[in-house]
Amino acid sequence: RKEVEQDPGPFNVPEGATVAFNCTYSNSASQSFFWYRQDCRKEPKLLMSVYSSGNEDGRFTAQLNRASQYISLLIRDSKLSDSATYLCVAIANFGNEKLTFGTGTRLTIIP
Amino acid sequence: NAGVTQTPKFQVLKTGQSMTLQCAQDMNHEYMSWYRQDPGMGLRLIHYSVGAGITDQGEVPNGYNVSRSTTEDFPLRLLSAAPSQTSVYFCASRRAGVLEEQYFGPGTRLTVT
Numbered sequence: 001r002k003e004v005e006q007d008p009g010p011f012n013v014p015e016g017a018t019v020a021f022n023c024t025y026s027n028s029a030s031q032s033f034f035w036y037r038q039d040c041r042k043e044p045k046l047l048m049s050v051y052s053s054g055n056e057d058g059r060f061t062a063q064l065n066r067a068s069q070y071i072s073l074l075i076r077d078s079k080l081s082d083s084a085t086y087l088c089v090a091i092a093n094f095g096n097e098k099l100t101f102g103t104g105t106r107l108t109i110i111p
Numbered sequence: 112n113a114g115v116t117q118t119p120k121f122q123v124l125k126t127g128q129s130m131t132l133q134c135a136q137d138m139n140h141e142y143m144s145w146y147r148q149d150p151g152m153g154l155r156l157i158h159y160s161v162g163a164g165i166t167d168q169g170e171v172p173n174g175y176n177v178s179r180s181t182t183e184d185f186p187l188r189l190l191s192a193a194p195s196q197t198s199v200y201f202c203a204s205r206r207a208g209v210l211e212e213q214y215f216g217p218g219t220r221l222t223v224t
Contacts, residue, residue, distance in 0.1 A: 103151060
């Protein structure tokens with residue numbers, strides 16, 4: 001079983017809709033979580049951190065559920081520019097701070 | 112600030128050839144990493160370094176060597192290229208302890224025939 005798992009999609013969503021996807025992690029020692037965005041043939045870039053209390057940044061909301069070991073990303077009022085692959089990341093902070101990436105969820109916003 | 116730079120952008124190798132992928136950062140980051148990205152596999156850590164002179168293996172280190180003689184540079188060497196090493200390679204850097212600020216280079220697309 002992969003340490004961090006995501007539904008690969010693709011999610012095809014009409015513009016203006018709300019979309020949500022989850023990411024599950026298997027290492028209960030994981031302490032820090034992030035969502036990255038990766039455009040086609042580009043490098044990943046940090047979208048937002050995921051805090052225990054949740055985190056909202058404009059149209060984006062990230063949540064952490066430690067009991068069920070998953071994180072979620074909600075995008076409201078989706079824009080065409082939101083089309084990308086979204087990678088979740090977990091870090092178990094025991095010295096080396098290695099980031100473990102999920103395989104990514106591909107999102108396409110349809111006009 | 113150039114951020115994280117990688118060269119070359121594209122490379123085609125024959126099986127058995129060796130080469131070095133270059134990575135440099137100008138942000139004085141202690142932590143640098145190499146990842147490979149393959150369809151359906153996500154980003155996998157090859158090697159990483161927490162500072163000049165210190166390197167360690169990641170998830171998929173076989174067939175690759177690294178060294179970190181300066182803070183700025185972290186080259187990745189393919190010793191004897193194999194078709195299984197066809198991938199997109201990303202270098203990344205960040206400050207130790209600052210998990211939110213990981214910056215990736217633009218990537219190197221490598222094909223081994």
